[in-house]
Amino acid sequence: MTLNLSKTLFFFSFIFINNLFANTFVDKNITGVITDINNIPLPYASVVVDGTSLGTNSNLDGVFSIYLPDGNYTLTISYLGYQDEKKVIPGESFYLMEAYFAPDMMRLNYTFWNFLKKDILYNGKKQSQLGFMAKELRMRKIKMVNTFMVLLKKRKK
Structure with a gap:
């Protein structure tokens, strides 16, 4: 009986300590919606934190979420056929953002002609x-x- 009790206590203390450290190192939630200038969601757009290897993609509705340690960041958002967008994120614990993209016709033409060449x-x-x-x-x-x-x-x- 005491063996089960000690295992249970160990398990719950491990979970508690794990959550304590997780909350210490990951304090910031950045959530956003990525749409074009007509307010149409852009699915699977890339969101990358400049200067790091951290990033994520938006879902089918253009919504993304990324967890980062506290601090100021610059996000680069890119989508095929659209101009890249850079957003500076202040050092708040939660930040909600919107990004509107304009089509990049030069890039579309370049991609198409490179394909044909x-x-x-x-x-x-x-x-x-x-x-x-x-x-x-x-x-x-x-x-x-x-x-x-x-x-x-x-x-x-």
Whole structure:
């Protein structure tokens, strides 16, 4: 009986000490919502604490939460196709923030054209993706269609 009591006491004291140290080193909760300029949530945006290896991602609703020791921090928030946002977080124990992103068309165009410029290996020959796609469309005799006009014609019927 005393063995069970000592095990139970040890277990609860371990939990208590663990929580005591956890609260000592992690005091700050930073929670935020990441949206674009039209207030649409941006899921899986990256949130990184500058100068550290700490970070997190937003969920499907654009909400993120990160726990840090007390102090002032700068968060860098990034999302593909949008300009990076830097936010300075003051040394409060709880901080709620919002980040609004504007699209970065230069980055989107650069990413798309870099993708098309890459070479691929097809039948042992090096070809550009753009040329390969055009050749493949011609070989399959796929006709280019103006989808806007097709939709307009269907609507008139």
